[in-house]
Amino acid sequence: MPDRNPSALDFLLTRRSCPAQTLTTPVPDHDQLETILTAAARSPDHGKLEPWRFIVLGRDALQVVADALPAAGRRLGIPQDKIDKPVKTYGGAHLAVVVVFSPKTSEKVPKIEQTYATGGVCLALVNAALASGFGANWLSGWFSHDRDFIHEVFGLAAHETVAGIVHIGTASRTPPDRPRPDLTAITDWSRA
Incomplete structure (x- = not known):
């Protein structure tokens, strides 16, 4: 059994993006980000397949993303306000990590389990950054689901998709809290 870690539990009960x-x-500098990525990569991984990889986007790469968004949005018929918002976000960002879902062929581990594992990596990455x-x-x-965009801008292979893009930096203000799930509405205790 692991030792009780009340600080970690308190962190998980109060964390917010x-x-x-x-x-x-x-x-984070290179060493700090390497530690954060190492923590994220310790997520549960049935079959030890590592069906994910990371792409670190610094300031210049984030500007490339922002610059590519308008043409992609027009090509896809995205309303201008839905183009402008990510242009502003990525144009003003300083660091982000693309978590790439890169499934492996496996008779033992179905693709859906690899998808779930990669989602776990995204959450672990957010939590590791917050804990740091x-x-x-x-x-x-919208653009992270467009095959042409993710191939051209992020260099993803045909079998890969974007699981998430995690922005990391120093919070300029305390993040707002939001309503949390009602545990009684989502939990069935009848079989306990």
Whole structure:
């Protein structure tokens, strides 16, 4: 049995993401980010397949994303306001990590389990960044699901998709809390 860790439990009970637009510098340096990514990669992984990989986007790469969004949005018929919002977010961002779902062929581990594992990595990445004293937010967006965009801008292979884009930085203000799930409404205790 692991030792009781009340600090970790308190962190999990009080954690909250920071809106990406409120994140500023400083951002984690290389060593700090390597530690955060290492923690994220310790997520449960049935079959030890590692069906994910990371792409670190610094300031220049984030500007490339922002610059590519208008043309992609027009090509897809996205309303202008839904193009402008991510242009502003990515154009003003300083660090983000693309979590790439990169499934492996396996007779033992179905693709859906690999998908769930990659989602766990996204959450672990957010929590590791928060536990390191940084703000973080897990985003996606219309462009992250567009095959042409993710191939051209992120260099994803044909079998890969974006599981999430985690923005990391210093929170410029305390993130707002939000209503949390009603545990009684989502839990069946009848078989306990």
